[in-house]
Amino acid sequence: MSKQKVKHLATSLADAMNRFKARPGIDVNNHCYSWGEVAKQSEAVAKALEGRDGEYVSLFGYRSIEAYTGIFGIILAGKAYTPLNPRFPAERNRKMLAASRARQMVLTPECIDGFRSVAGSAENLLVICHGGKSLFDGLDTEFPNHQFLFTDPVQDEAIVLKPLSVDPDSLKPVYLLFTSGSTGEPKGVSVNGKNLKFYLNYTLNRYGISEFDRMSQMFDLTFDLSVHDIFLAATSGACLCVVPERSLMGPAKFIREKELTLWFSVPAVVMFMSKMRMLKPDAFPSLRYSLFCGEALPARSAELWQKAASNSVIENLYGPTEATIAFTNYRWDSETSPDQSVNGVVPIGTAFEGLETAVLKTDGSWAETGEQGELLLSGDQVTDGYFHNPELTGEKFIRLDGQKRWYRSGDLVEEDSNGCICYLGRMDDQIQVRGHRVELQEIDQALREASGTELAISIPVPGEGGNIDSIAGYVQLTESDGLKQSILETCKKSLADYMVPSDLRFIDSFPLNSNGKIDRNELINRYQKNR
Template sequence: MTTVPAPHDATRKEAPVPTEPALSSESVPSTAEGGRPGPAAGLPALVAWHAERAPHALAVADGDATLTYGQLAGAARALAGQLQRHGVRPGDAVALLMPRSARTVVAQLALWWAGAVCVPLDPAHPRARTEALIEDAGVTLTVGDGKLLDAVAPAGATLVLPDAPLSAAWPDDEPGAGEPPADRSLPDAAPAPAAESAPDAAAFIMFTSGSTGRPKGVALAHRAIAELVTDPGYLTLTSRDRVLFHSPMTFDASTFEVWAALANGAAVVVCTVERPSFEDLAQQAERHGVTVAFFTTALFHQLAVRRSRIFAPLRTVVVGGEALAAHHAGEVLRAFPWLELVNGYGPTETTTFATAHRVTPADCAGQVPIGRPIAGATAHVLDEDGRPVPDGERGELWVGGSRLALGYSGRPELTAERFTTHPEWGRLYRTGDVVSRRPDGILDFHGRTDDQVKVRGFRIEPGEVEHALREQPEVADAAVTVQRPSPDDARLIAFVVAAPGPVPRAEALRDRLAAVLPGPLVPDELTVVDDLPLTPSGKVDRRALTDLLLADTAGAPAGPLTPLEQAVADLWSRSLGREVTRADADFLTLGGHSLLALVVTDDLREELGVELSLADFFTAPTVADQAALVERALLAAHPEPRPHAPENTDDN
């Protein structure tokens, strides 16, 4: 990995300083036309303005339930008052643990109105992971769903939210509110009251993968989020739009999905299915008239391959997380020519998106660019010595501007390492991404300077997974890399050197990792090897690791498959890109993952007429199990007719 020197080295006299030192975007003004608050006022002020101006306009749709802007503001203010009476003070880090719903939107807004920093937690994460994030963020209170709080039992104070906190009235004796901690003085019980946060105060702490085995909590400021989503010039978004909210709360894309809508008077459409299928997403879009949606690049590729009908009601699609395949982008634009397709780029440290590009059919003839900086961001392409590189040459991308994160929560040394202050360009974040700049200022993406990878839109530091593997007593060493069996599939592969003693079982190791790591960080395949290949400099040779993959784990046929087993095996083979021939073949062991499971469940629906949820899919991990599940579903949908009773022919 190359090292860029500190700013005073990067700007020594012999380093050329260009007349236009960086790509930059126009900053959003502090006050919008019509008296609307500008980004500096923050998102709560924007929501309040829309609630006053159009109180009956739709703000949130959640299944059959809806919230107008007036109801949203009233419910959030009432909950903010309850939080303050529970002892929440400005600047407190408050964790939010609840399923994705309209209540989630109310709770996030209420936390900000109470002056708190929202720390979203994923209900699907292992308990140990959730506990570690709560500790690292310095959480003083955890609020959310009662059942989830009981399951996690987080340390410190908790507050159970009612099942439907969607009215403006929230009585002081609300059941389940719990008693405030005795060691905290409570404010007067007067109605809530907006503890306005400073523009540069933290709004969210969102965690990303860490190379040392410890996740990093990225603190995002109110101003940065508001500037990203207020009157976004990189896409079309009006008060008449409806934006789909289907990402996990812990994924920074959810920030765009919720607050891009609410900052502009549009509506949020909540997908409440925990792990939505392709069909679930399409039905949500059609039922609620969704016009704007974000998809991870991997999900977009799968939807593009299937020419999903979800694109039909949409006007704008934002894609991000990995390199966008030109042929998939082209196919979608040809099939849905009215669609505005935006390729977004940006690590969490730059507040979701730092650059964006509206993709045209002409872009699809080559590499799709990541575009120019947006909404107050700046972009600098530097060489190994920290000097600007000429157009067309590759360098590391450093991002500046007003939307940089405040830093890493509780980790000042890491913050100082990744965020530096440049005398000419201000505060910069070193992305570790390799880019080049075209003569017209548009950026192309070329990969990483380090080992960080993206798998299905999730940012993964292999070191975090390797650390978790080395913690296992049967493991002497480990290395993790990414395999791409096809352009539309990426799999996290772990290679393990066994410690003296019994050879570890891959399934057992994966199960133990699943107890401490979130799903995307659990390797899709795990292979035991004698040793790890090294480069001449003594580092793990990750390119050579792919040569160590063992023979197809599906193995030789163990006997003929039944017709239903063969149908399931054929669908698996098509999805996994490898032949599946055994009834006892396991989907996860063969490298399957949640996105490929979505592909299989959609194929089962289209080709066999069977509706399987992802939860059902993963309860039947083998070909035989899944064939039995399919058979039961088919019998339930098409029961055999009951035989008629014989007619009575007795003449007497």
């Protein structure tokens, strides 16, 4: 297969949609749209944005053809998209919209109610209503302070998108996403064309993605892993298969029916599918690559998935939003990987070719092999910093050893003698219990082994003065006589006494955050309320 090369994103989108216009493009809501149909809808959005001021356009859409063509239209117009999420609280969406400073919004029919929840606090938006015009009836009279336009679908059957004349190494933004901030205010991260081009070129060629592939799309648009799915498909001509919301935690039937060839999700999905007994041997024969990212991948989950997807290569990816989707990868090997996994967690591997990692100890010196420290990232995927937040940018994006610029990930790791990086948890997951330094991830693994389920997690329990005086555990199991004591007694065999949970609670289902990860902070809040 010849090596693929993404130039500028808008140019590559136009090229691929022109070239593969007759092939399946986006399979969503029980309908498969060809790339030619996608091009028409995308061009309608681009025309509506033509000549408008501003770099960023808000996108309020969710798992619909209008949402995805809205994104493509924004990119084709030479602008950057910044998504809102109808599953978020209205106040968070209002903060994100205000922080983005976007003056235009692409609104899709399924998010009209969400728009109502933010429109009152926004000023003078140009709202491009993308979908059936009648569905938006009355919005202009309901919100007279905003201007409303309606996309006019392009009727030309022979539409040819015109590639933009742009610098292929453009530093213009492509998308703006917001992550959670410690102050309660969302942190904006703007990813530019050069950042994304590096990522797309590396991943397109590593996985040999072509127009014959069928890719999953699990993630909400506000989660940066969605960028991987959407733009790898759109620049290669692969079919993007959007998992319906009802199947997000149990997509086994979807994988088989759509004959997916590339899978990408957070590891929590594997745990839930295992709990529902969906991971039967050879359940997913069509998969050739299975990628996991967003949180630690338990080795047991990798083993279970490999049996269900026996024809698939499994890779564990790692990367923060600030370094463009993913930055390192590790290829699972059923023979050797279990022994390489620390605390039962699959390593995150090594940096993509052309990127760099380093490990910084708390004393400011570089870590040697086997020493723990904070993971630092450097290279073309590292973004410019936090959107309109120079103070935080200065704290997290630093220069060491001359002019090289590093992003401080806040992740605790160690590197083995082969240069393979093992993830040990967040720096802030390293807690002190009765004067001892403790990694919650190590306790999580002991709970998983003792309970026989991957759905187990530990939380710190604050005592007087705010110090952590004990650990509590949660497992997703039905409580039975003696089970609690049995699990805790088993933990005592592998953990120091100060690490053994002082309390264990059984839960029907774990709370998940908007990105589908287990929400440890919500568990802490629940525990505090019911002590």
